Amino acid sequence: MHVSSLPPPAHGHFEVTGACPHDCPDTCSLVTSVQDGVAIKVHGNAAHPHTGGVLCTKVSRYTERSYHPERLLKPLKRSGPKGSGQFVEVGWDEALSDIATRLAAIAARNPEAILPYSYAGTMGLVQGDGMAARFFHRLGASLLDRTICASAGATALDYTLGGKIGTHVEFFAESDLILIWGSNSIASNLHFWRHVQSAKRAGAKIICIDPRKTETAEKCHQHIALRPGTDAALALALMHELIRNDWLDHDYIAAHTLGWEALRARALEWTPARAAAICGIRVQEIEDLARDYGQACKAGKNVAIRLNYGMQRVRGGGNAVRAVACLPALTGAWRKRAGGMLLSNSGVHAANKALLQRPDLLGARQPRTINMATIGEALLQAASPAFGPQIEALVVYNSNPVAVAPDSGRVVQGFAREDLFTVVLEHFQTDTADYADYLLPATTQLEHWDIHTTYGHTDVLLNRPAIAPVGAARSNTDVFRALAARLGFTDPCFAEDDLTMARQAFGDAIAFDELLDKGFATAALPDAPFANGVFPTPSGKCEFFSQRLADAGQDGLPDHVPNYEVPQPGDAYPLAMISPPARNFLNSSFVNVKSLRDIEGEPLLEMHADDAAARSIAEGDTVRVFNDRGSYRCAVRINNRARPGVVNGLGVWWRKLGLDGHNVNELTSQHLTDMGRAPTFYDCAVQVERAAETASATA
Numbered sequence: 001m002h003v004s005s006l007p008p009p010a011h012g013h014f015e016v017t018g019a020c021p022h023d024c025p026d027t028c029s030l031v032t033s034v035q036d037g038v039a040i041k042v043h044g045n046a047a048h049p050h051t052g053g054v055l056c057t058k059v060s061r062y063t064e065r066s067y068h069p070e071r072l073l074k075p076l077k078r079s080g081p082k083g084s085g086q087f088v089e090v091g092w093d094e095a096l097s098d099i100a101t102r103l104a105a106i107a108a109r110n111p112e113a114i115l116p117y118s119y120a121g122t123m124g125l126v127q128g129d130g131m132a133a134r135f136f137h138r139l140g141a142s143l144l145d146r147t148i149c150a151s152a153g154a155t156a157l158d159y160t161l162g163g164k165i166g167t168h169v170e171f172f173a174e175s176d177l178i179l180i181w182g183s184n185s186i187a188s189n190l191h192f193w194r195h196v197q198s199a200k201r202a203g204a205k206i207i208c209i210d211p212r213k214t215e216t217a218e219k220c221h222q223h224i225a226l227r228p229g230t231d232a233a234l235a236l237a238l239m240h241e242l243i244r245n246d247w248l249d250h251d252y253i254a255a256h257t258l259g260w261e262a263l264r265a266r267a268l269e270w271t272p273a274r275a276a277a278i279c280g281i282r283v284q285e286i287e288d289l290a291r292d293y294g295q296a297c298k299a300g301k302n303v304a305i306r307l308n309y310g311m312q313r314v315r316g317g318g319n320a321v322r323a324v325a326c327l328p329a330l331t332g333a334w335r336k337r338a339g340g341m342l343l344s345n346s347g348v349h350a351a352n353k354a355l356l357q358r359p360d361l362l363g364a365r366q367p368r369t370i371n372m373a374t375i376g377e378a379l380l381q382a383a384s385p386a387f388g389p390q391i392e393a394l395v396v397y398n399s400n401p402v403a404v405a406p407d408s409g410r411v412v413q414g415f416a417r418e419d420l421f422t423v424v425l426e427h428f429q430t431d432t433a434d435y436a437d438y439l440l441p442a443t444t445q446l447e448h449w450d451i452h453t454t455y456g457h458t459d460v461l462l463n464r465p466a467i468a469p470v471g472a473a474r475s476n477t478d479v480f481r482a483l484a485a486r487l488g489f490t491d492p493c494f495a496e497d498d499l500t501m502a503r504q505a506f507g508d509a510i511a512f513d514e515l516l517d518k519g520f521a522t523a524a525l526p527d528a529p530f531a532n533g534v535f536p537t538p539s540g541k542c543e544f545f546s547q548r549l550a551d552a553g554q555d556g557l558p559d560h561v562p563n564y565e566v567p568q569p570g571d572a573y574p575l576a577m578i579s580p581p582a583r584n585f586l587n588s589s590f591v592n593v594k595s596l597r598d599i600e601g602e603p604l605l606e607m608h609a610d611d612a613a614a615r616s617i618a619e620g621d622t623v624r625v626f627n628d629r630g631s632y633r634c635a636v637r638i639n640n641r642a643r644p645g646v647v648n649g650l651g652v653w654w655r656k657l658g659l660d661g662h663n664v665n666e667l668t669s670q671h672l673t674d675m676g677r678a679p680t681f682y683d684c685a686v687q688v689e690r691a692a693e694t695a696s697a698t699a
């Protein structure tokens, strides 16, 4: 294979290595075939062990996305009412000058009235919060608390294990028992699933713990369909059984844990019967799971938990992650490289954020922090001593908050403010882009440099541009560099190019030549991170009891924290709704790629036959899903993917591609998790009825 040097010339055939930019634990190594300056096809890199030459369906269609007929190719300026999505083309110069002038005027009054809003549209360290962070730090803009996805679980891991470190994903192939807990791996972590299949072929038992019977749950030996938000109760009851049957590793507990006696007392309160009633499962299921887990650990087998983020999108999400994270320390499962637990490995490589993002450019200024999870409320707040200035300008990149943030009704109301100046950097005219005053065309991963770490495996990847920017698209870095120049920011960091920034990310910690050569670099790491304890917590132990939590006024031990919205029969909103992602979308990305949208069909609500019958709802009906926050209409699927009392509103559709211009986030709330200030997407009570149209159509 010929790997090109810099961006390949416009003539000839080249294979260019890159990295998948998406917010997915797999972070695949890509190879793009380029013919005469046109990207023909994106493949999985066969030389990269984690990728193994395989991509998911979504990204194997990446050229379809990059050359999409609706790709934004020119800067646009709003020409109609706010939110109308009506724009006229303008030149880059006019757009950048006007944006710079508007931001400068606001900053002269108070830079904290300006808010950047971004997430992981690209996970790249350069096009993510590299140059953008420098720009906003220098400006003194409000800081953004980036909580929308993982901060409950991340905070819980930090309190318990001391960081986002876990079992290496490839060693799951050697495990004898795997619990897939709160994760639809086949849909959202496909390359992990390959290791599970290897383990399964070698005789491992696989158990899935998920309210929804996902495509993953179907392929496991056993599926435990608990109610959403009840994982901590289940984990505590497992501890109860581990203690009662002495399926414990007393040496590991004594040497490497903190708070054992207190946790023991807590767990003994959690009989399987008590937990079963809360989880909505049978006592026997808990006892069997405890026996499988406990006996395998006691017998010295490789027992690993793949935890993912499904369980932490509820009020008690942090406590749930903490409770599960205690299990491998109680049983000594950490002793084995194919044992332990993996939620995230993003703590393995620390990028040099101080150099990339330059928080020192703030000087003595300490801007307020705005939580992205409650952007709806934040945009609707007036100036006050507690809040600070009203948000007057919003610069959105790498995110589609109007579709993905909770409580869309409020989010839309905020974005619709006529007095809000909104700039959106995007590939497409998303729901958020409709509300822009300026909509700027961004480059895709095929068109810019970047460097990536991952939260699934432990390699570092480099992304080379494979083609020239499509149309007049510009990279995020280019736009913020240009704005910095117009605002007169003279620090030399604003002149650095993307390749220089990519080199800065890890300095000497990663061999950059290896990245340039192969597209990925592998670091030498211990096989089993906590085989000998040495947890990066304050005590150096796995902290069952966390003094830091206690000092913050919280329970120092994990406990079951009930959901905000626990529906009861007879309630106005008697069903719990979760809204996990659809397999062929990535959050709201790819919803506009027709071949992928055709696979998903239309926005769907999955419902159990008993719940449907009680509402005279039939397969394929259009239903209205509603609560006090809002409503949306979609088609219903009556199947065993939904357990009784729980409906699954598959996400995250673009609002404007749904039936009535709304999506599932119309119903979700702005309540926050117990730890990490994260959203509670899966803690949501609703009611469902046949939509009027269906009734009249079939009457």
Ligand SMILES: Nc1nc2c(c(=O)[nH]1)N[C@H]1C(S)=C(S)[C@@H](COP(=O)(O)OP(=O)(O)OC[C@H]3O[C@@H](n4cnc5c(=O)[nH]c(N)nc54)[C@H](O)[C@@H]3O)O[C@H]1N2
Residues within 6 Å of the ligand: 023, 024, 025, 149, 181, 182, 183, 184, 185, 187, 188, 189, 209, 210, 211, 212, 214, 227, 228, 229, 230, 231, 308, 309, 310, 311, 312, 314, 578, 580, 581, 582, 583, 584, 585, 586, 587, 588, 682
């Ligand atoms: N195809 C695809 N892949 C993706 C994404 C995508 O949108 N599409 N999103 C990416 C992103 S941003 C992320 S953060 C990761 C997420 O990766 P995962 O955390 O693995 O996410 P999901 O596949 O949503 O799996 C969550 C599962 O949790 C279940 N669940 C919901 N509530 C509960 C609960 O209370 N307890 C338990 N035990 N389970 C619960 C859901 O039914 C769902 O099957 O995936 C990434 N990968």
Ligand SMILES: Nc1nc2c(c(=O)[nH]1)N[C@H]1C(S)=C(S)[C@@H](COP(=O)(O)OP(=O)(O)OC[C@H]3O[C@@H](n4cnc5c(=O)[nH]c(N)nc54)[C@H](O)[C@@H]3O)O[C@H]1N2
Residues within 6 Å of the ligand: 021, 023, 118, 119, 120, 121, 122, 127, 148, 149, 150, 397, 398, 399, 400, 401, 404, 405, 425, 426, 427, 428, 430, 442, 443, 444, 445, 476, 579, 580, 581, 586, 587, 588, 589, 651, 652, 664, 665, 668, 681
């Ligand atoms: N109901 C419900 N809501 C959810 C979730 C759920 O499970 N249920 N999941 C939540 C989770 S886990 C997450 S992570 C969030 C995700 O929310 P977001 O991070 O907003 O993710 P996306 O919806 O994929 O939107 C990313 C946008 O970035 C753009 N983009 C990609 N690359 C670039 C680039 O290089 N430059 C620029 N300027 N733009 C780029 C893409 O075109 C896309 O429109 O959604 C959350 N919302």
Ligand code: SF4
Residues within 6 Å of the ligand: 020, 021, 022, 024, 025, 026, 027, 028, 055, 056, 057, 058, 059, 060, 190, 191, 586
């Ligand atoms: S979305 Fe995930 S599985 Fe698909 S190519 Fe990207 S990293 Fe790989």
Ligand SMILES: [Mo]
Residues within 6 Å of the ligand: 023, 148, 149, 150
């Ligand atoms: Mo996420």
